[in-house]
Amino acid sequence: DRVTFGLKCSFSSTVTHSLLYFDTSSTQVPNFPQFVSVAYVNGLQITHYDSNTKREMPKQEWMKKITDEDHEYWDRNTQIALNTEQASKGNTETAKQRLNLTDGLHMWQRMSGCEWDDETNEINGYFQYAFDGEDFIALDLKTETFVAPRPEAVVTKHRWERIGEAVRQKDYITHECVDYLKKYLRNGESVLMRKAPLVSFLQKSPSSPVTCHATGFYPDRAMLFWTKDGEELYEGVDYWEILPNHDGTFQKSADLDLTSVPHQDWERYECVFQLSGVPDKNYRLERTKDHTNTYIGIALGALGLLAVAGVVTFFIMRRRGEKNNV
Known part of the structure; x- marks a missing residue:
């Protein structure tokens, strides 16, 4: 069975943009890489990395031009993905031990990123983990603390709060993540601009x-x-x-x-x-x-042809930066 994060988005009259990263580390899933990492801007996939290719790659033509101003972008982010892949494997094993689970099909997921309202300048963000489809630990951005819905994650909550991980994640979300989001919006403006149906x-x-x-x-x-x-x-x-x-x-x-x-x-x-x-x-x-x-x-306007999309997206995500071990 596919395990994904569910993101609940509410409609608003303001314009909110998002940069979201998804990571998935899995064991014994047939015909699927052990680690996959993707990034999305406003719901449009912009990058892809997996443990088979070992390379972060652009998924949009305009993303290829990012090296014009950042020559090391793809090499740097490939290395980040490699490090995250190794950390995710270790976190999967740690979670199995804490939950007293045996080998088999398991999935460790991370979701992180930011949302920015270009009218109010309000910023929100995510940094959360799930194991086998159930929430494991998540950042509360307002209180700068971690929420541990499972007893096995409490030790991680205390350790991360003790070393200041919540403050670091908040700083990343409100600064670096938003800066990159604005850069992507500028580079992909012709694709990302609002379109009527x-x-x-x-x-x-x-x-x-x-x-x-x-x-x-x-x-x-x-x-x-x-x-x-x-x-x-x-x-x-x-x-x-x-x-x-x-x-x-x-x-x-x-x-x-x-x-x-x-x-x-x-x-x-x-x-x-x-x-x-x-x-x-x-x-x-x-x-x-x-x-x-x-x-x-007949609609009072141009008739649109039905575009049947057979797209199934397997979400997975990560934060740019240092590794996080549970």
């Missing part, structure tokens, strides 16, 4: 739900929902998760069951798309018929 209504048959589909938007901090007479609907609606497209943009769908709604009332329904930093868009449902006699609602 193409929205279309689709219905397979008269008895099928009407799907409002938005695709090609960026970043992924977006909401898509149905309204009736301006009021948001919850019953008879299926809301689907945001999915990535192959070009780094995103897509989202929402299905509305109209089987019991008279055709003349369809215009009371609207699909609303909200994207951070972009004015809200309302698309009213109209009933038309195409040459195949399949009923289709």
Whole structure:
């Protein structure tokens, strides 16, 4: 089974940017590297390292140009990844011993990074570990302490607080991490700038739900929902998760069951798309018929083609800098 960190993001009218690193060290996972490390800016993957290639590599064309101002960037970060790989292997063994576990399939994960609001200048950040899919230890940025949800992590909490690790991590999050985030945003501005979607209504048959589909938007901090007479609907609606497209943009769908709604009332329904930093868009449902006699609602705007993204991302992450042993 795949084990991932779950990140809960709330939509806001302000614009929040993120730089997040994910590391995963695993044992006895078939056809998967023992260690993988990736970085994301605003949900777009920018780097990749694994224990097979032993090299940190760019995942975006604009990331290749970073050596124009930092000639040692890829060599330096490859060495950081190599050191983190070794530390993660040791931490996996330590966690197994503390939890009295035998050899087998195990996974040690780390997530770290920062979020920066470019309107309020507010900074938030993450530095947390999980073992076999359960939280192990995490930094509380406000109190500069560590939270240990498992008794086996308490010894790590006390040791890290004693040596000032919480203060170092906070300093990294609020300074170096944010500085790099701003640099990446400048270098990748043409890709990372906010993009409005193409929205279309689709219905397979008269008895099928009407799907409002938005695709090609960026970043992924977006909401898509149905309204009736301006009021948001919850019953008879299926809301689907945001999915990535192959070009780094995103897509989202929402299905509305109209089987019991008279055709003349369809215009009371609207699909609303909200994207951070972009004015809200309302698309009213109209009933038309195409040459195949399949009923289709046409959005008041450009029709977008469905982009089916078969992307499965295995998240893993790390902080740039010194190793952390548990």
